[in-house]
Amino acid sequence: MTSKALIWRSATYHWRTNLAVVLGVATAVSVLSGALLVGDSVRGSLRDLAVGRLGRTEHVISTTGFFRDALARDVHDASPGVSTAPLVVASGFVTHEASGRRAGGVTVYGVDQRFWTFHGLPDRSGVLLSPSLAMELGAAANDTLLLRLQKPSAIPVESLFGRKDEVARTIRLTASATLPSEQLGDFSIRPQQSEVRALFVPLSRLQRDLGVIDRVNTVLVSGASDESLAATVRRSVTLDDLSATIAITNAPAVVVESSAGIVGDSLFTAATHAGSAAGLESIPVFTYLANTIRKGDQVVATFPKATYYAPEGEWEHGRLQLERDAVSYISANYDPLIASGHMKLLRGDQEIVPGISVQVFPGHTANMQGVVVRSGGKTACYISDLIPTTAHIDLAWVMSYDLDPVQTIASRKRYYATALPEKWLTVFTHDGARPWGYIDEEAGRLIVKPVTKG
Numbered sequence: 001m002t003s004k005a006l007i008w009r010s011a012t013y014h015w016r017t018n019l020a021v022v023l024g025v026a027t028a029v030s031v032l033s034g035a036l037l038v039g040d041s042v043r044g045s046l047r048d049l050a051v052g053r054l055g056r057t058e059h060v061i062s063t064t065g066f067f068r069d070a071l072a073r074d075v076h077d078a079s080p081g082v083s084t085a086p087l088v089v090a091s092g093f094v095t096h097e098a099s100g101r102r103a104g105g106v107t108v109y110g111v112d113q114r115f116w117t118f119h120g121l122p123d124r125s126g127v128l129l130s131p132s133l134a135m136e137l138g139a140a141a142n143d144t145l146l147l148r149l150q151k152p153s154a155i156p157v158e159s160l161f162g163r164k165d166e167v168a169r170t171i172r173l174t175a176s177a178t179l180p181s182e183q184l185g186d187f188s189i190r191p192q193q194s195e196v197r198a199l200f201v202p203l204s205r206l207q208r209d210l211g212v213i214d215r216v217n218t219v220l221v222s223g224a225s226d227e228s229l230a231a232t233v234r235r236s237v238t239l240d241d242l243s244a245t246i247a248i249t250n251a252p253a254v255v256v257e258s259s260a261g262i263v264g265d266s267l268f269t270a271a272t273h274a275g276s277a278a279g280l281e282s283i284p285v286f287t288y289l290a291n292t293i294r295k296g297d298q299v300v301a302t303f304p305k306a307t308y309y310a311p312e313g314e315w316e317h318g319r320l321q322l323e324r325d326a327v328s329y330i331s332a333n334y335d336p337l338i339a340s341g342h343m344k345l346l347r348g349d350q351e352i353v354p355g356i357s358v359q360v361f362p363g364h365t366a367n368m369q370g371v372v373v374r375s376g377g378k379t380a381c382y383i384s385d386l387i388p389t390t391a392h393i394d395l396a397w398v399m400s401y402d403l404d405p406v407q408t409i410a411s412r413k414r415y416y417a418t419a420l421p422e423k424w425l426t427v428f429t430h431d432g433a434r435p436w437g438y439i440d441e442e443a444g445r446l447i448v449k450p451v452t453k454g
Helices: 003-013 015-052 070-078 113-118 131-137 203-210 226-236 265-277 312-320 335-340 405-419
Strands: 059-068 083-096 102-111 127-129 144-150 168-178 198-202 215-222 244-249 253-258 293-295 298-300 308-311 343-346 350-353 356-360 369-375 378-382 425-427 436-442 445-449
Touching (some): 059 070, 070 083, 113 215, 131 168, 144 198, 168 203, 198 203, 253 265, 335 343
Parallel strands (some): 127 168
Antiparallel strands (some): 144 168, 244 253, 293 298, 356 369, 369 378, 436 445
């Protein structure tokens, strides 16, 4: 018997088993082919959905911190034919005041006319909701919305050194309209299958409430290639965009710091490489301020050779332990310093040492002091809570924490009467993005000019 005859007789004898195998293989091939076709179709649909939500966006420049609003203009000016639009992107929690309905994980966009022009759409103003968010909240035009946003911070709140006070901000908004999907109501720079819950807020309003005046964290770009855009951004970025400062000490040493409170990994790596190229040794340093040091139950001076100064009126007010502000006056933190002679109590404006003095600016509290430092013909003032951030330079923008808002306005007027003409450098106590600057007046409004070399 030949081999062919043997194979044929075996196949015909076991025809039932062989037929089942053939049918099984055919079914498997059909299923796999169908799955591949469906998968390609789903991927294509999801891609079309994501791209459609981008509008005219081709590239996105984004960081976890904030950089100059002007970076968008710098990139545009350096690359003919390139369009840019700066914006603030954040995640928030929105409550519809009338009904109490809430929506979490809402993407909040701070936009202005440049955003709409970038996408070739008519300029829109006011507070706009995506169709999905409007439906979820049941919101309509002129309804009041409460937006809860986490304040910007380079240090995570949950970490040991993260700020635990004032970690979030609630903003009261009035809805203007629901933005249709065809007019970018479903705009999203993050791909997602679910409905987009987005809130569009005027950029200037969001910057002011977050205390990041003239700063953004995202720039939309179109009309540029990957390589050319990367090169343009590298040429346009400044130290201010990186929230970095560089100083040369008498050691000599080059000190790289971050005004954000902590140096990020990318800045640390770049500084280390630059130092190595210059033949310098890199030494990372982590510093922080210890507010209180205790020995057993007794508070001891953090700096035992230093003299502490505080307003006597504040100490007297703290002894009253009023419900409104008792939590801010913990006698165990300062009474031992007074008893040991480390702390001296002051009344009114006084000079501490030549070139350093204190001035009383009532309003936030009745006896709050600012520290004025004069050196080399220039003056700087640590203004305390009279102007806590750059968002508070307007006379009428006072904090709800202020005990006497009318006095705050009067104190600001008195401060501006001297600080503006004499060009004082103002230090803003609670502004992580712009901790200092020169307050000036342009076109009838107050502005903050950045510090420049020289």
